[in-house]
Amino acid sequence: xxxxxxxxxxxxxxxxxxxxxxxxxxxxxxxxxxxxxxxxxxxxxxxxxxxxxxxxxxxxxxxxxxxxxxxxxxxxxxxxxxxxxxxxxxxxxxxxxxxxxxxxxxxxxxxxxxxxxxxxxxxxxxxxxxxxxxxxxxxxxxxxxxxxxxxxxxxxxxxxxxxxxxxxxxxxxxxxxxxxxxxxxxxxxxxxxxxxxxxxxxxxxxxxxxxxxxxxxxxxxxxxxxxxxxxxxxxxxxxxxxxxxxxxxxxxxxxxxxxxxxxxxxxxxxxxxxxxxxxxxxxxxxxxxxxxxxxxxxxxxxxxxxxxxxxxxxxxxxxxxxxxxxxxxxxxxxxxxxxxxxxxxxxxxxxxxxxxx
Numbered sequence: 085x086x087x088x089x090x091x092x093x094x095x096x097x098x099x100x101x102x103x104x105x106x107x108x109x110x111x112x113x114x115x116x117x118x119x120x121x122x123x124x125x126x127x128x129x130x131x132x133x134x135x136x137x138x139x140x141x142x143x144x145x146x147x148x149x150x151x152x153x154x155x156x157x158x159x160x161x162x163x164x165x166x167x168x169x170x171x172x173x174x175x176x177x178x179x180x181x182x183x184x185x186x187x188x189x190x191x192x193x194x195x196x197x198x199x200x201x202x203x204x205x206x207x208x209x210x211x212x213x214x215x216x217x218x219x220x221x222x223x224x225x226x227x228x229x230x231x232x233x234x235x236x237x238x239x240x241x242x243x244x245x246x247x248x249x250x251x252x253x254x255x256x257x258x259x260x261x262x263x264x265x266x267x268x269x270x271x272x273x274x275x276x277x278x279x280x281x282x283x284x285x286x287x288x289x290x291x292x293x294x295x296x297x298x299x300x301x302x303x304x305x306x307x308x309x310x311x312x313x314x315x316x317x318x319x320x321x322x323x324x325x326x327x328x329x330x331x332x333x334x335x336x337x338x339x340x341x342x343x344x345x346x347x348x349x350x351x352x353x354x355x356x357x358x359x360x361x362x363x364x365x366x367x368x369x370x371x372x373x374x375x376x377x378x379x380x381x382x383x384x385x386x387x388x389x390x391x392x393x394x395x396x397x398x399x400x401x402x403x404x405x406x407x408x409x410x411x412x413x414x415x416x417x418x419x420x421x422x423x424x425x426x427x428x429x430x431x432x433x434x435x436x437x438x439x440x441x
Contacts, residue, residue, distance in 0.1 A: 193223050244264040
């Protein structure tokens with residue numbers, strides 16, 4: 085009887101221990117699950133839920149470049165550096181730029197010798213086509229010969245910012261030939277202005293929280309101006325507030341990929357609008373201006389959604405399309421020729437949508 089009782093007692097003790105163990109285990113698992121669901125989701129998986137800003141930094145490369153890469157990495161972000169040939173001192177300069185590329189940043193062209201097109205010619209006059217071409221192409225060659233993209237392929241420079249923001253018609257001609265988008269600014273950090281105070285610069289950014297729009301281009305300087313250190317300190321303080329307000333930070337190239345914009349919607353000479361001198365100030369607004377031909381679903385971007393809709397229409401599906409935008413070669417027919425053109429465009433062939441193609 086005693087043996088039987090002991091067996092029963094041992095069974096209940098074992099059962100109780102297992103129950104306690106399971107209870108603790110279940111509690112632990114529940115707590116772990118609660119912790120994981122409270123974490124900030126990866127914004128790059130859902131970029132449509134955020135406002136994306138394109139921060140840009142001029143006049144490097146310098147020792148400040150790694151500082152900005154590290155600062156923006158705290159917010160899973162990046163931006164675009166517009167570098168000058170005269171700032172490239174040695175292999176360390178290329179190493180810094182390569183590290184920035186590997187971290188998701190763009191390297192843009194800001195002139196080999198920082199030639200100001202309006203005053204860089206003989207006697208302080210307008211620079212010639214050949215002078216501007218050399219200033220842009222020489223730096224492109226240096227960058228593309230010494231840098232790799234994140235896939236290990238030769239780097240392709242896609243963006244140009246005119247020194248002093250003073251382009252001429254020859255600037256746009258060269259950039260059209262070189263397939264470069266001419267990037268201006270929507271908002272200015274004022275770090276170049278000697279008559280501005282720290283508070284003036286601080287207020288530019290502080291006032292931008294909640295008011296800056298998706299696709300806005302922000303002009304800052306990495307180095308070489310009176311307020312360069314102010315810009316770093318201000319961003320160090322305010323980037324968390326931008327982040328909490330629903331903003332995220334990306335390079336221009338990453339922006340156009342996330343928003344389904346083709347490089348050719350930014351490249352080349354743009355229409356003069358509101359005195360912007362043909363330059364990109366808000367990326368998505370410029371893309372919308374150039375997205376009519378080929379935008380079969382009328383969402384202001386040209387991407388695989390347009391190609392799929394066009395093919396469905398060609399194959400007789402009952403779908404609604406923008407017929408005028410879908411006749412891409414303007415031959416009064418919508419057929420496979422239009423589909424081939426849009427696919428080449430999406431895949432970055434050197435093609436212009438419309439009758440000139």
